[in-house]
Each structure stands twice: as structure tokens, then as C-alpha cells.
Amino acid sequence: MSRRSHRGWCGLMVFGMVVLVQWAGNCRAMTLNSIPLHPEPDAPIRVEDEDMVLHRHKRNWVWNQFFVxxxxxxxxxxxxxxxxxxxxxGEGRIKYVLNGEGATTIFTIDENTGDIHATKRLDREEQAYYTLRAQARDRATNLPVEPESEFVIKVQDINDNExxxxxxxxxxxxxxxxxxxxxxxxxxxxxADDPTYGNSARVVYSILEGQPYFSVEPKTGIVRTALPNMDREARDQYLLVIQAKDxxxxxxxLSGTTTVTVTLSDVNDNPPRFSRKSYQFSxxxxxxxxxxxxxxxxxxxDVGPNAEMEYRIIEGxxxxxxRVEPDKDTQEGVITLLKSLDFETKSSYSLKIEASNRHVDPRFRGQGxxxxxxxxxxxxxxxxxxxxxxxxxxxxxxxxxAKVGTIIGTVxxxxxxxxxxxIRYSIDRNTDLExxxxxxxxxxxxxxxKPLDxxxxxxxxxTILAIESLDPSQVGKGITxxxxxDVNDNAPVFAIEYETFLCESSGPGQVIETVSAVDKDEPPSGHRFFFSLTAEAAGNHNFTLRDNKDNTGSILTKRGGFHRREQPLxxxxxxIVDSGSPSLSSTNTLSIRVCECDSDGAPQACGTEAFLLTAGLSTGALTxxxxxxxTLLVLVLLIVTVRRRKKEPLIVDDERDVRENIVRYDDEGGGEEDTEAFDMAALRHLNATRESKTRRDVTPDMPAVPTLYHTRPPPYKMAPDNGVFRDFIWERLKEADVDPSAPPYDSLQTYAFEGSGSAAQSLSSLESLSTDSEHNYDFLSDWGPRFKKLADLYGHAEASNIFSS
Structure with missing residues (x-):
């Protein structure tokens, strides 16, 4: 018999039982229909002796709870x-009306007889009961003859849910x-069936698959182990089928089933085992x-933490x-080297290694x-x-x-x-480049x-290289x-370049400077310097020196009354003498400048130059x-920048911008055959002056006063016969001074004056050369007048220097 037909027969049997119960209830209801439902309070119940019939006060509505x-x-x-x-x-004057849940759609009532029928199949699991309202009305007037009353229709459960x-x-x-x-x-x-009615919802559990390893409690559904000593290493998973039957x-x-997948978790019940008892490696x-x-x-x-092992060398x-250590990923015992090996000393080693579990389950201690x-x-x-x-x-x-060739040591x-x-030895020259x-x-x-410093x-x-003679590829390296x-081979000198100032108001015995020294040498006991004046300066009446015995020396004045007009410097x-063996010394010159100082002793003006500059000019004039x-410097820089961008010289004469050959006469070479190219632009800057350099050890007699080119010509070195040039320049200066269009600031004026020809004509001997020569020197024939002009302006010696350079 199929499950569907079995379920149908069960439903039919239950339906039959319910019909019987319903029929008995309806009969009882029909019997009670004549009993009033609303008795008056305290109404006595009378019993007639003859027929023992109960008499109650009449009720207005008769009803009962129904089941479907x-x-x-x-x-x-x-x-x-x-x-x-x-x-x-029973005269047909009363009609019955039904309202509420499912009225007219699920439940109908015969308005004449009051019979209620269900027109649709009901499911208790969807709705267990329905609440309806019934009323009796007068058919002619449709007025209620009794108040509306509420009743319930309960859906009777059958076992239709597994x-x-x-x-x-x-x-x-x-x-x-x-x-x-x-x-x-x-x-x-x-x-889903009604647990309060019958056994339709009372479930019992049983195991269909999974014996004899597991069992299930029939009432609670708890699955338990049924076989002892289940070994994960033999089988680690089981599939159970559990049935629930109502x-x-x-x-x-009816019944339903589910599956339970049971996995055996690992415990540390297996010791580690080597696959071999001995190993050999080279x-x-x-x-x-x-x-x-x-x-x-x-x-x-085992697996997981239960398979983690430790290795150790127990003897050998x-x-x-x-040394042996476990690899955490592979659980291998890794043997590593602690010391260098030497085949000539020992050719083999023997080790006894133990592998053990890191985590031992307490339940299995003592079992092996x-x-x-x-x-x-x-x-x-x-x-x-x-x-x-x-x-x-x-x-x-x-x-x-040490001298060259001195033996230092041996490796x-x-x-x-x-x-x-x-073995052959050599020096790695990358470490000894010199x-x-x-x-x-x-x-x-x-x-x-080589000599050392x-x-x-x-x-x-x-680095020293040791190379095998039999096999040069075998090279050993050592460090030396x-x-x-140190030896005393450096003399002491001033520690810094001192700038010493002396106030005019200083008196005798005043310390104007404290000097110290440095020495490149490093004596073992440290530096010790001795300071004194040289023998030539020891007897001067201006200054003296005191050695402070702490590697410093103090310069003191011997007198007062210093004046910068008399001597500014x-x-x-x-x-300075060091303490080396042998000792070395050096003479260092200290420059002392005489200054006018304020009340605090701070220098204000030093030297004769500053005195002369400030003596005749006010602050506004100086500014x-x-x-x-x-401003002049800025203009010159702008002109230079523009000329450089245009790649042009400062003074350009397009008609005479040519390159010519100049014959040099200041050598012992090949004579007139030796020529070299020369840029003539350099000779055209004849207005540039050569600065005269003064000796540092001699005080100048006359201070250098700045010259304003616009008002005074530069101090050229004039020859006795250069009056024509001087007159020409003075005339041009006067014209510039009175010119209203001239700029309101000093500027550099450039004048060109050819002058008259020289009576000496050309100084060159080119005209006396033989005409048989294959070289032509006619292009130098105009240098005689030019040399004369230069000689008139600068002198013969300076003109010769210009030509020779």
C-alpha cells in the first residue's frame, strides 16, 4: 500500500469517528434546543410528581459549539x-441569518431550517476555528426577533502533517x-498537527542508519555514541539517518527523516614514528x-597540534x-651546522636523534x-x-x-x-691605491x-691575498x-686668522688679543705650545707678549697714545714653538689695526683711509x-649682460673688427716665421687702466681716494709729450659737464682720438725683408703708427708689453 493511499484510509477512518462524535453531539444539541438559554434569576425549578418533567423559563436563543x-x-x-x-x-415566519468569518463563502445556513453546511475543504493548520454570529428575523418585517448571538465552529484535526x-x-x-x-x-x-487532540503531533525518534556506532533517544532526539574506541585514523566520518514518526x-x-554527519575529532593517541632507524648524509x-x-x-x-613534534640530539x-630543530610547517627535523668542518681533522659524525610529541593527551599518559x-x-x-x-x-x-723599504711585519x-x-702573497691594490x-x-x-704621512x-x-701555487684559483684573504x-714634522700655526683692533684710547698694559695655536701632529702627551715675540720684535716700544702657559698667548700694549693718523696698522x-722632539716653530704675523672706538670700546673707524674719507664729507654726501x-655698477652689469647675450664685445667697431696676425719678438724661436692668431678686440680697450698693487708690508704714503670718472680723468701713466691727448679729454669733459642732455649721474665716457702720425714711423723690420720669401707681411705695415700711439700714451715699455702679450 502506498503512502498516499495509506494516508487516505487513515483520514477516512478518522473522519468516520468524528462523524459519529458529531452526530451524537448534534443529537444532544437538538435535544437541548427546546431548553431556554436565558433563565430568569432565582427562578424556581418545579418538578411534577406524575411525569417528572422539568419546567424552565423560556429562552430567546438556542445555540451550541460546532465541529467540522x-x-x-x-x-x-x-x-x-x-x-x-x-x-x-414551524409556521415559516422566522428566517435565520449568518454573519462573521467565512459566512456565505465557507459556511451557509438554511434560512428556513437553520442547518449549517461547510461548502469548502478546511485546513486546521491554516485556521483552527471560525467565529460567526447568528440571528433570527421575522420574514415579513425582517426585524430581529431575538438579539444577535456569537458561536464558534472549530476545525477538527486529522493527522495530515508529517x-x-x-x-x-x-x-x-x-x-x-x-x-x-x-x-x-x-x-x-x-x-503541524494539533498537539492537544489525539496523538497526531506526538513524535518518536529512531535511527535508520548509523548502527552500531550511534543511537538516538526516542523521546528527546539526543544522538549518542554506541560503540567504544572509535578510531579517527581508521574512520573519521559517519552519516546517520534519523526518523521522527507521529x-x-x-x-x-506519518514520519520524516534527516541526516546527521558526525566527524570524529583527533586526539593525540598516536606516537611519532621514524620510517627508518638510521640515516646517512654527505x-x-x-x-x-x-x-x-x-x-x-x-x-x-594524528593531525593538527597533536602531530607537532620536537627533535633533539640525545647522544653522539x-x-x-x-643542532636539530623542528620545521613548524612540515614538522621535519632540520639539522644545521654550528661549527666549521675540517675533513683533515674528522671525516664523519654520528648523531642519535629523538622525535617526541609536543602535546600529550593526559588520558593516554603511561600507555606507551x-x-x-x-x-x-x-x-x-x-x-x-x-x-x-x-x-x-x-x-x-x-x-x-720610516724610510722607503722599511720592513713593517710579516703575514x-x-x-x-x-x-x-x-703560498704566494700579494696586496690587493684596490685597498692600496697609492x-x-x-x-x-x-x-x-x-x-x-713610499714615504708615509x-x-x-x-x-x-x-687586504693581503694568499694564492696557492698549484691551484691559483684558490685565493685566501687576510686583513692587515x-x-x-706620528713624528713631529709640522710646526704650530695660529688657530685662526685674527683680526685685531686697537682703540686709540688704549693705555699701557691692556690685553688687545689672545692667540692660540694648532698643530697637525698628535704627540702622545698632548700639545704644549710656547708663545713669544721674535728677536727683531722683542725690543719694540708698542707691544709685548705674555705666555699664559695654557697653550695661549696674550698681546699687551706697552704704551698709550696710539693715533691712526700717525700709523693705522x-x-x-x-x-710659536711646540714641545715635540725635536721641537718645531713658526713665525706668524699678527696685524693690529688702530681704530677710533666708542665709549664701550667698540671700533667705529679704523685706518687712515676711513679718516680721510669721512673728514671732508658729510653723511649725506657719502650716501x-x-x-x-x-647705479654705475648696475648699468655696467646690464650692458655686459646684453652684449654677452648678443655675443658682441663691449666696444664694437664693425669696420675694424678683423683678426690679424701679430709677430712676436720676445722669443728665441723661429724668428719672423713664428706667428699666432690674436684677437684685436683686446687692444681696442685702451681706456682701461691697470690697477697698481701696493705692498702689504709698506704703509702707503697717500690714501687712495675714489675717482669719479665723470668729473676727473683716471690717473694714467702719462709721457712727457701727451699733452694733446690731455687737452682733448679735458675739452670733452667740459662739454659733458655743461650738456643739459647728459644723464644726472656719473658715467663712463669713451673717447676715440687718432692723433697725428708718429715721426718714428714703423718700428718693425719687415720692410727690410727679402722679397724672395714666399710669405707676404704687408698686412702688418700699419702697426708702426699704432705702436707710436701706444708709446705716447703708456710709454715704450708698456707698449712693448701690450704687443708681446
């Missing part, structure tokens, strides 16, 4: 019940090796320290040479060893190694006064291989190759630090002069 079976599938409307009023005498698992399917986890009865998960099924699990009930002796030598791994059937001759051991043999391979210096860093000392290297190849040192190739003796380089860091010891030679000079 859900899921009715018949063709005719389902009879629900009957309403009747005792006002109705149990469902709203939270399914389920995922659960339980530790492996759990004892029997360990709770795994609780499943819960719901039934009607208390009886025959004819290791080259040239392997650097901290390199990985080998990797071994113990296997553990490799203790202190090797949770570790395993294996032997690892490391075979050292011989490698051709480069030479090794007996001292990787050698320290040597040499005096900076030594050996071949660590059994071949014991001879080649200060040499090394003997066979012995390793280092000597000086500690002040330039106090320590030389050079050569410290250059004094030069005082100071002798005007300085402004004119600044």
Missing part, C-alpha cells in the same frame, strides 16, 4: 449543525575514543656555519657541532612511549679549500718617518688541504714603498691594519656717492 472535520473531500456540502430559536413554531526537522541536516563532532553514551547532537522535529510511533503514523667540509646539513621526519597519524660525537629514535651518520667530504691566514686580522705599526697563511700547496706598501711573494714580508692617512687597511705613528711677528657708484 478538516480535509473533507466529499462531493456534497458537509453538515456542520443546526440553529433553532424557540420563537420558531514531522519535519527545521534545523536539518545536522553537522556534529565528537572526539575519537569517546566512551559509550557520549552525547553527540540533539535533533528536533516539529509536527502517532507515538504507532502503525499508520656534507662538504666547505659548508658555511648555520647551513642546513640534512632533514629527517618522523610520521604521526656531533654534540656541539650540529610517545617518542621514537633514529641514528644519523654525517660523512664529511673533502673539498679543495683556499689558503687560511694564521691571523685573519694582522695589526702592524710603522713610523711616518703567514697555510693550505688547509693535505696537498699543502706553497701603493704605499710592498709584500714579498714568497715570505709575506711587508715593507714601505700620518696627517694624510693615520691607518692603512689593506697598519697604524702610522702695526704688524707684530709672533713665534649720494655710494648711490651713484651702485
Amino acid at each position: 472535520l478538516e480535509e473533507y473531500t466529499g462531493d456534497d456540502p458537509l453538515y456542520v449543525g443546526k440553529l433553532h430559536s424557540d420563537v420558531d413554531k 514531522p519535519r526537522f527545521p534545523d536539518g541536516p545536522y553537522q556534529a563532532q565528537v572526539p575519537e575514543m569517546s566512551p559509550v553514551g557520549t552525547s553527540v547532537v540533539e535533533v528536533k522535529a516539529t509536527d 502517532m507515538g510511533g504507532q502503525m499508520g503514523g 656534507v662538504p667540509e666547505s659548508l658555511p656555519v648555520a647551513s642546513v646539513v640534512a632533514k629527517i621526519k618522523a610520521l604521526d597519524a 660525537d656531533g654534540l656541539g657541532v650540529f 612511549p610517545f617518542s621514537d629514535m633514529a641514528t644519523v651518520r654525517l660523512v664529511i667530504e673533502n673539498v679543495d679549500e683556499p689558503p687560511v691566514f694564521t691571523t685573519p686580522v694582522s695589526r702592524m705599526v710603522v713610523s711616518e718617518a 703567514s697563511a697555510v693550505d688547509p688541504d693535505s696537498t699543502n700547496s706553497p 701603493r704605499y706598501f710592498n709584500i714579498e711573494a714568497a715570505s709575506g714580508v711587508i715593507s714601505t714603498a 700620518r696627517e694624510m692617512n693615520a691607518v692603512h687597511n689593506i 691594519l697598519i697604524t702610522v705613528m 702695526y704688524r707684530l711677528p709672533v713665534l 649720494a656717492i655710494l648711490a651713484c657708484i651702485m
Whole structure:
């Protein structure tokens, strides 16, 4: 029998039972319809002795609660019940009216008889009851003969809903090796049928798949373990099918199922195990320290933290040479090198390594060893190694006064291989670019190759190369630090360039300067300087020097009454001697300038120049002069900038801007055949003056006064016969002074005056040359008059210098 037909027969049986119950209720209702529903208060009940008939006060409305079976599938409307009023005498004057939930759409009433029918199939799970209102009216007047009354139609439940698992399917986890009865998960099924009526919603649980490993409690739905010692390593997952059946699990009930996936979680119940009891690896002796030598791994059937392991060396001759640590990602034991290997010293090592669980479950302590051991043999391979210096860093000392070829020290290297190849030594010139040192190739003796200077380089860091003679590709390197010891080869000098001022109001015995010294040398006991005046200056009547015994010296005045008009500058030679062996000294000149000072002793005006400049000019005049000079400088700079941008000279004469050859007569070369090109633009700046340089050690007799070119000509070096030029320039200056269109500031005027020809004509001997020469010198024939002009203006010596340069 199919589930659908089974469900139909069950519904029919229940329907039949309900019909019987309904029929009995309707009969009881019909019996009670003649009983008034609204008795008067305190109305006595009379009982007649003869027929024992109960007499009550009449009621206005007769009603009862009705029931209707859900899921009715018949063709005719389902009879629900009957309403009747005792006002109705069966004469047809009363009609019944129905209002409320489902009136006229679901429920109908016969207005003549009061019979109620259900016209549609009802579902209790959608709506369990309906509230309606009934009223009896006069058919003729349609007026109510009784007040409206309310009644309920309840939908009678049948078992038409199977149990469902709203939270399914389920995922659960339980530790492996759990004892029997360990709770795994609780499943819960719901039934939409009425739990208050019959057993339609009473659910019972059972397990369809998953025995004998798990069980389920019938009433609670709790799934528990049913088999002891379930091993995750053997099977880690189970699929259970749980059934929920209503009607208390009886025959004819409806059922639903869900699945439960149970995963066994891991516990640390397995020790680590090496796949082999012994391992062997080859290791080259040239392997650097901290390199990985080998990797071994113990296997553990557990997972996660339960499979984490620790490795350690418990014995063997490799203790202190090797170390083993676990790799956190792969759980391998990584063996690394702690010390350098040497095949010639030891060719193999043996290690006994233990692997153990890091986390041990307390439940399994004492049930067996949770570790395993294996032997690892490391075979050292011989490698051709480069030479090794007996001292990787050698320290040597040499005096900076050492002569070339002085032996400083010796380095030594050996071949660590059994071949014991001879060694040749050399200096890595990248570390000795100046080649200060040499090394003997066979012995390793280092000597000086150049004079040393500690002040330039106090320590030389050079690399020595040791090369095997049998195999030049094997090169060892060593460091040699050569410290250059200081000797007293530098004299002391002034620490700074002093600017010393002396007030005119200073009296005798006043300290005007305190000087100190520096020395490039570094004596072991520190510097000690001695200050004094030179023998020539010791007897002067102006100044004296006092050695302060603290590497400083004080300059004091011997007298007062210094005047800058008389002598604006004094030069005082100071002798400084160091304490070296042998001691060195130097003479340093201190310039002392005489100044006019204010009341606080601050210099205001120093030297004769300032005195003369300020003696005859007021502040306003000086300001005007300085402004004119600044304006002139700005104009000159602008002209120079414009000319440079145009790539033109400052003074341009397009007609004479040619390049000519100038014959030089100031050499012993090839005579007139030697010529070189010369730019004639330089000779056209004849208005430029050469500055006369004064000697610094001689006080000028006359101060240099600034010259205003607009009002006075520059002080040219005039020859006795240059009056014509002087008159010409004075006339042009007068014209410029009275010219109203001239600019209102000083400017540089340029004048060109050819003058008369020279009586000496040309000074060159070109005219006496043989005409047989293949060279033509006619283009120099006009230089005679030019030289005469230059000689008239500057003198013969200066003109010759111009031509020769």
C-alpha cells in the first residue's frame, strides 16, 4: 500500500469517528434546543410528581459549539449543525441569518431550517476555528426577533502533517575514543498537527542508519555514541539517518527523516614514528656555519597540534657541532651546522636523534612511549679549500718617518688541504691605491714603498691575498691594519686668522688679543705650545707678549697714545714653538689695526683711509656717492649682460673688427716665421687702466681716494709729450659737464682720438725683408703708427708689453 493511499484510509477512518462524535453531539444539541438559554434569576425549578418533567423559563436563543472535520473531500456540502430559536413554531415566519468569518463563502445556513453546511475543504493548520454570529428575523418585517448571538465552529484535526526537522541536516563532532553514551547532537522535529487532540503531533525518534556506532533517544532526539574506541585514523566520518514518526510511533503514523554527519575529532593517541632507524648524509667540509646539513621526519597519524613534534640530539660525537630543530610547517627535523668542518681533522659524525610529541593527551599518559629514535651518520667530504691566514686580522705599526723599504711585519697563511700547496702573497691594490706598501711573494714580508704621512692617512687597511701555487684559483684573504705613528714634522700655526683692533684710547698694559695655536701632529702627551715675540720684535716700544702657559698667548700694549693718523696698522711677528722632539716653530704675523672706538670700546673707524674719507664729507654726501657708484655698477652689469647675450664685445667697431696676425719678438724661436692668431678686440680697450698693487708690508704714503670718472680723468701713466691727448679729454669733459642732455649721474665716457702720425714711423723690420720669401707681411705695415700711439700714451715699455702679450 502506498503512502498516499495509506494516508487516505487513515483520514477516512478518522473522519468516520468524528462523524459519529458529531452526530451524537448534534443529537444532544437538538435535544437541548427546546431548553431556554436565558433563565430568569432565582427562578424556581418545579418538578411534577406524575411525569417528572422539568419546567424552565423560556429562552430567546438556542445555540451550541460546532465541529467540522478538516480535509473533507466529499462531493456534497458537509453538515456542520443546526440553529433553532424557540420563537420558531414551524409556521415559516422566522428566517435565520449568518454573519462573521467565512459566512456565505465557507459556511451557509438554511434560512428556513437553520442547518449549517461547510461548502469548502478546511485546513486546521491554516485556521483552527471560525467565529460567526447568528440571528433570527421575522420574514415579513425582517426585524430581529431575538438579539444577535456569537458561536464558534472549530476545525477538527486529522493527522495530515508529517514531522519535519527545521534545523536539518545536522553537522556534529565528537572526539575519537569517546566512551559509550557520549552525547553527540540533539535533533528536533516539529509536527503541524494539533498537539492537544489525539496523538497526531506526538513524535518518536529512531535511527535508520548509523548502527552500531550511534543511537538516538526516542523521546528527546539526543544522538549518542554506541560503540567504544572509535578510531579517527581508521574512520573519521559517519552519516546517520534519523526518523521522527507521529502517532507515538504507532502503525499508520506519518514520519520524516534527516541526516546527521558526525566527524570524529583527533586526539593525540598516536606516537611519532621514524620510517627508518638510521640515516646517512654527505656534507662538504666547505659548508658555511648555520647551513642546513640534512632533514629527517618522523610520521604521526594524528593531525593538527597533536602531530607537532620536537627533535633533539640525545647522544653522539656531533654534540656541539650540529643542532636539530623542528620545521613548524612540515614538522621535519632540520639539522644545521654550528661549527666549521675540517675533513683533515674528522671525516664523519654520528648523531642519535629523538622525535617526541609536543602535546600529550593526559588520558593516554603511561600507555606507551610517545617518542621514537633514529641514528644519523654525517660523512664529511673533502673539498679543495683556499689558503687560511694564521691571523685573519694582522695589526702592524710603522713610523711616518720610516724610510722607503722599511720592513713593517710579516703575514703567514697555510693550505688547509693535505696537498699543502706553497703560498704566494700579494696586496690587493684596490685597498692600496697609492701603493704605499710592498709584500714579498714568497715570505709575506711587508715593507714601505713610499714615504708615509700620518696627517694624510693615520691607518692603512689593506687586504693581503694568499694564492696557492698549484691551484691559483684558490685565493685566501687576510686583513692587515697598519697604524702610522706620528713624528713631529709640522710646526704650530695660529688657530685662526685674527683680526685685531686697537682703540686709540688704549693705555699701557691692556690685553688687545689672545692667540692660540694648532698643530697637525698628535704627540702622545698632548700639545704644549710656547708663545713669544721674535728677536727683531722683542725690543719694540708698542707691544709685548705674555705666555699664559695654557697653550695661549696674550698681546699687551706697552704704551698709550696710539693715533691712526700717525700709523693705522702695526704688524707684530709672533713665534710659536711646540714641545715635540725635536721641537718645531713658526713665525706668524699678527696685524693690529688702530681704530677710533666708542665709549664701550667698540671700533667705529679704523685706518687712515676711513679718516680721510669721512673728514671732508658729510653723511649725506657719502650716501649720494655710494648711490651713484651702485647705479654705475648696475648699468655696467646690464650692458655686459646684453652684449654677452648678443655675443658682441663691449666696444664694437664693425669696420675694424678683423683678426690679424701679430709677430712676436720676445722669443728665441723661429724668428719672423713664428706667428699666432690674436684677437684685436683686446687692444681696442685702451681706456682701461691697470690697477697698481701696493705692498702689504709698506704703509702707503697717500690714501687712495675714489675717482669719479665723470668729473676727473683716471690717473694714467702719462709721457712727457701727451699733452694733446690731455687737452682733448679735458675739452670733452667740459662739454659733458655743461650738456643739459647728459644723464644726472656719473658715467663712463669713451673717447676715440687718432692723433697725428708718429715721426718714428714703423718700428718693425719687415720692410727690410727679402722679397724672395714666399710669405707676404704687408698686412702688418700699419702697426708702426699704432705702436707710436701706444708709446705716447703708456710709454715704450708698456707698449712693448701690450704687443708681446
